Amino acid sequence: MTDHRASVLIVGAGAAGLTCALQCAEFTDVTVISKGVGPDGATAYAQGGIAAASLPSDSIDQHIEDTLKAGAGLNDIEAVIRIISQAPQCVTWLSQQGVPFVKAKEDQWALGLEGGHQHPRVVHVADRTGWAISQTLRDQVNAPPKIQFLEGYMALDLIVQDQRCVGIDILTPDHTLQPWATGAVVLATGGFSAAYLHATHDHKASGDGLAMALRAGCALMDLEFNQFHPTCLYCPGQPPLLLSEALRGEGARLRLPNGEYFMKQFDADQELAPRDRVARAIDSEMKRCGLNHVLLDISHQPAEKIQARFPHLYKRCLERGFDMTQEPLPVVPAAHYSCGGVHVDSNGQTEIFNLYAVGETACTGLHGANRLASNSLLECIVTGMEVARQIQVVGFEAGTLEAVPQRFALSLSSMGSIEQHWHKLQSIMWNSVGIVRSDARLISAMEGIQVELERIPAVDKSSYLNSIEWAEYLNVLSVAAESVRSAYFRRESRGLHYTVECPQLNPMLNGQHTLIRQDWDQPRYTDKA
Ligand code: FAD
Ligand code: SIN
Numbered sequence: 397m398t399d400h401r402a403s404v405l406i407v408g409a410g411a412a413g414l415t416c417a418l419q420c421a422e423f424t425d426v427t428v429i430s431k432g433v434g435p436d437g438a439t440a441y442a443q444g445g446i447a448a449a450s451l452p453s454d455s456i457d458q459h460i461e462d463t464l465k466a467g468a469g470l471n472d473i474e475a476v477i478r479i480i481s482q483a484p485q486c487v488t489w490l491s492q493q494g495v496p497f498v499k500a501k502e503d504q505w506a507l508g509l510e511g512g513h514q515h516p517r518v519v520h521v522a523d524r525t526g527w528a529i530s531q532t533l534r535d536q537v538n539a540p541p542k543i544q545f546l547e548g549y550m551a552l553d554l555i556v557q558d559q560r561c562v563g564i565d566i567l568t569p570d571h572t573l574q575p576w577a578t579g580a581v582v583l584a585t586g587g588f589s590a591a592y593l594h595a596t597h598d599h600k601a602s603g604d605g606l607a608m609a610l611r612a613g614c615a616l617m618d619l620e621f622n623q624f625h626p627t628c629l630y631c632p633g634q635p636p637l638l639l640s641e642a643l644r645g646e647g648a649r650l651r652l653p654n655g656e657y658f659m660k661q662f663d664a665d666q667e668l669a670p671r672d673r674v675a676r677a678i679d680s681e682m683k684r685c686g687l688n689h690v691l692l693d694i695s696h697q698p699a700e701k702i703q704a705r706f707p708h709l710y711k712r713c714l715e716r717g718f719d720m721t722q723e724p725l726p727v728v729p730a731a732h733y734s735c736g737g738v739h740v741d742s743n744g745q746t747e748i749f750n751l752y753a754v755g756e757t758a759c760t761g762l763h764g765a766n767r768l769a770s771n772s773l774l775e776c777i778v779t780g781m782e783v784a785r786q787i788q789v790v791g792f793e794a795g796t797l798e799a800v801p802q803r804f805a806l807s808l809s810s811m812g813s814i815e816q817h818w819h820k821l822q823s824i825m826w827n828s829v830g831i832v833r834s835d836a837r838l839i840s841a842m843e844g845i846q847v848e849l850e851r852i853p854a855v856d857k858s859s860y861l862n863s864i865e866w867a868e869y870l871n872v873l874s875v876a877a878e879s880v881r882s883a884y885f886r887r888e889s890r891g892l893h894y895t896v897e898c899p900q901l902n903p904m905l906n907g908q909h910t911l912i913r914q915d916w917d918q919p920r921y922t923d924k925a
Pocket of ligand 1: 733
């Protein structure tokens with residue numbers, strides 16, 4: 397029998413997990429675990445803000461229209477309507493929690509414009525919206541006595557009996573294994589962009605929730621749709637720094653080092669096209685001209701305006717030797733967001749009873765083949781709230797975990813340095829599963845990942861990994877393998893997935909998602925979102 401139990405256990409303390417925790421605390425006791433310590437996850441890095449129509453000329457219908465246009469025929473329309481319609485209430489709820497969104501006047505939020513949106517509609521806290529959301533929700537979670545918040549605790553695996561999730565194995569900060577008996581488990585672990593060599597954040601987004609769900613028998617959906625943000629500061633050797641799309645919303649232009657503005661040759665919407673199209677245009681120009689970056693220029697705007705609107709980015713760039721009020725900034729696309737995730741129904745329920753997924757971990761069908769900017773934080777808040785409601789309806793009583801066998805810590809030090817393994821995988825994904833794909837490169841990626849998978853000794857039921865880094869690596873490796881298989885399987889180009897063999901969208905595949913399971917030889921198309 398285990399001494400550790402939780403009625404509701406939430407894995408992850410980003411926007412989705414914290415929202416779900418606060419809502420669950422209204423009706424039961426909750427435990428939140430986070431492998432990080434302090435504000436972390438992609439949430440803490442989010443800049444632009446949260447999309448919600450609020451101008452008199454704007455409407456929820458137009459926000460829905462933009463979301464569907466970006467999603468390129470793969471969105472689940474029911475999910476889009478459900479989630480986007482709740483955007484204004486979500487902003488109000490966050491504001492009530494204490495998030496200090498900027499106002500333009502007494503009864504109107506200050507709104508940013510981002511790619512793919514027909515109106516300014518991105519509510520923000522200057523250029524550090526995610527940090528403000530993270531801090532505020534963490535303060536709230538630490539307040540009520542009904543929430544136990546354990547930082548530095550990593551979920552390793554789900555305990556499933558007869559298709560019901562009854563518990564979870566947790567690695568504690570002292571590297572021991574703690575099995576917990578649970579009523580309901582919510583996976584809120586973010587995405588898997590850390591599979592790529594260049595990403596917009598250095599948080600370990602290693603797809604742990606996806607990997608755990610996959611091992612437990614759940615289906616993962618649409619894993620080929622990895623979003624690359626067009627503009628990450630090019631500054632080799634330094635931690636990544638995203639340059640928010642809101643800069644382009646305020647007039648920043650993309651150009652080549654020779655001064656030529658190139659977006660107009662690629663897209664009628666130019667710098668404000670959806671980001672798949674902007675990232676592909678940059679990639680194409682970099683390859684055509686043999687460049688290692690292009691330039692993003694906002695220096696034509698008044699310096700005071702730039703400093704007031706982007707205080708964080710202005711300061712971070714200055715620290716790296718770039719004054720954005722005076723000069724263009726070198727930029728490259730970088731891995732940013734995982735549109736695919738654990739397949740869930742409209743209540744966030746996975747295929748395993750008592751197991752839910754929220755936020756970037758889940759594939760709700762909102763984003764389809766390409767996420768519209770600033771729709772992710774929105775999805776985190778909505779799905780966090782919805783799952784809490786569903787848990788209340790379904791129930792959440794923790795049972796007992798009987799006869800938990802003793803397990804022995806497994807060291808993989810014989811495998812060599814963990815950094816080398818990470819670097820190898822990240823290079824494979826960056827070079828072969830990037831913005832423009834081909835069959836030959838995807839096959840070579842599959843082979844490279846297979847070699848890595850075969851080198852790893854089995855972590856069987858008598859052992860557990862007591863190294864966070866190795867556990868993360870095995871998770872990201874298994875999710876990356878499925879992402880490559882999904883990319884190879886989809887015989888068309890759509891949204892974020894572009895492949896040279898099939899450069900056109902295939903209308904027969906409208907609404908056809910890729911679904912994969914661990915025991916399937918290859919993914920399958922399904923129209924169930
Ligand atoms: P995350 O915020 O990633 O949190 C994951 C949590 O899970 C963390 O607490 C982590 O420690 C924990 N965790 C992971 N694995 C485990 C494990 N095994 N055990 C225990 N804990 C675990 N979206 C927008 O809508 N607007 C924006 O302006 C915006 N800007 C962005 C800027 C950047 C640089 C990035 C990277 C993303 C941005 N996004 C934006 C996307 C958005 O921030 C994320 O999709 C969203 O924050 C994801 O939230 P989440 O709660 O699902 O996961
Ligand atoms: C940004 O600020 O450009 C990021 C917005 C997003 O990823 O939604």
